[in-house]
Amino acid sequence: xxxxxxxxxxxxxxxxxxxxxxxxxxxxxxxxxxxxxxxxxxxxxxxxxxxxxxxxxxxxxxxxxxxxxxxxxxxxxxxxxxxxxxxxxxxxxxxxxxxxxxxxxxxxxxxxxxxxxxxxxxxxxxxxxxxxxxxxxxxxxxxxxxxxxxxxxxxxxxxxxxxxxxxxxxxxxxxxxxxxxxxxxxxxxxxxxxxxxxxxxxxxxxxxxxxxxxxxxxxxxxxxxxxxxxxxxxxxxxxxxxxxxxxxxxxxxxxxxxxxxxxxxxxxxxxxxx
Numbered sequence: 001x002x003x004x005x006x007x008x009x010x011x012x013x014x015x016x017x018x019x020x021x022x023x024x025x026x027x028x029x030x031x032x033x034x035x036x037x038x039x040x041x042x043x044x045x046x047x048x049x050x051x052x053x054x055x056x057x058x059x060x061x062x063x064x065x066x067x068x069x070x071x072x073x074x075x076x077x078x079x080x081x082x083x084x085x086x087x088x089x090x091x092x093x094x095x096x097x098x099x100x101x102x103x104x105x106x107x108x109x110x111x112x113x114x115x116x117x118x119x120x121x122x123x124x125x126x127x128x129x130x131x132x133x134x135x136x137x138x139x140x141x142x143x144x145x146x147x148x149x150x151x152x153x154x155x156x157x158x159x160x161x162x163x164x165x166x167x168x169x170x171x172x173x174x175x176x177x178x179x180x181x182x183x184x185x186x187x188x189x190x191x192x193x194x195x196x197x198x199x200x201x202x203x204x205x206x207x208x209x210x211x212x213x214x215x216x217x218x219x220x221x222x223x224x225x226x227x228x229x230x231x232x233x234x235x236x237x238x239x240x241x242x243x244x245x246x247x248x249x250x251x252x253x254x255x256x257x258x259x260x261x262x263x264x265x266x267x268x269x270x271x272x273x274x
Contacts, residue, residue: 005061005094010036013063015070017041017077022095025088027111031104034095035112036062036087038070040077050123050150050268052085053112057130057156059248061094062087065129068251075261081268088112102185109139113148123150123271125264126202130214130247133157133223134187141196151203151267153260156247157223158215160188167216189223193230200230205238205263207256209245238263 010020020038027033054069056062069085076083090105091098098104116124126149128136133154140149158164193200204227208220216222224239231237242256250256 005064008061008063008094010063010066013066015066017074018066018070020066020070025111025115027091027107029104029107031091031098031108032096033091033108033111034062034089036066036089038066038073038085038087040073040082042077049082050084050125050264051116051121052083052264053116053124053126054085054087055109055126055128055132055135056087056089056093057132057248059130062089063094065251068257072251072257072261072264075257076264079261079265081265083264086112086116102187105135106138106142109135110142113139113143117148121148123268124148125151125153125267127153127155128157129155129250130157131185131187134160134189137189138187138192140202141192144196144201149202150271151205151263153205153207153263154223155207155250156209156212156215156220157189157206158187158219159190159222159226161186163219163222164215167219168214189226193226198230199232200227200237201232203236203238203263203267204231205240205260207250207260208239208241209247209250210241210243211245212247214247 017040018038019041020036023035025033025035056065073083073085088108089096090100090108092100126136126140136152140152206220206224224237228234228237240259242250242253245253
């Protein structure tokens with residue numbers, strides 16, 4: 001896990017129509033996390049209000065993702081959905097203290113959920129990119145009983161770290177095929193689902209990059225298949241192959257952005273009519 005983007009600032013990335021604020025959150029084990037919150041400047045008068053909790057990928061910093069996330073917020077506002085987006089920086093990332101680890105980052109994400117619970121936040125859509133998708137699934141299985149999450153978006157996800165290693169280094173004589181027992185970061189979705197009895201209760205959108213240069217070509221389909229098998233309602237798992245997209249630029253494609261906004265709007269309106 002990397003430490004890229006420490007010198008980035010929110011002001012370095014234009015986000016027309018959206019205002020981003022930086023706050024800090026203290027975790028139970030004493031780390032201080034930088035947390036960005038974005039809202040559209042022109043607030044919607046709609047009573048439908050949701051929170052997007054965005055978990056970033058490994059490369060870069062939170063500010064670098066803000067222009068793309070801002071476009072989603074403005075698109076939602078144009079559809080009558082008043083949303084805010086919360087982007088925590090994991091320990092060791094950007095301006096957060098500490099060193100990253102799977103266990104530590106899971107504490108970070110669950111700390112954000114605790115904060116949102118105390119705020120009385122209503123609808124929460126959990127959105128993870130790359131390793132963030134892994135942490136999204138791991139954390140969602142932990143908070144399922146609290147029913148804090150309304151839906152999940154998984155952007156360029158993978159089932160586990162070992163699968164990625166085998167894709168990057170397919171030669172069986174290389175040591176990567178035998179590192180499973182010693183991996184410090186596993187992000188094992190199957191194991192997480194097993195802990196919750198293989199019952200996935202969330203509507204989920206899986207965004208797969210057609211030209212992903214990091215993950216196996218079938219990574220997104222594998223995740224979709226796994227979640228569909230575990231889903232309480234298999235029809236609640238949606239899969240979108242984003243044409244021409246690489247691992248990092250899925251959201252830059254209008255088709256991916258439209259699919260994401262449409263999904264969030266559907267989830268928000270379904271919950272409103274209940």
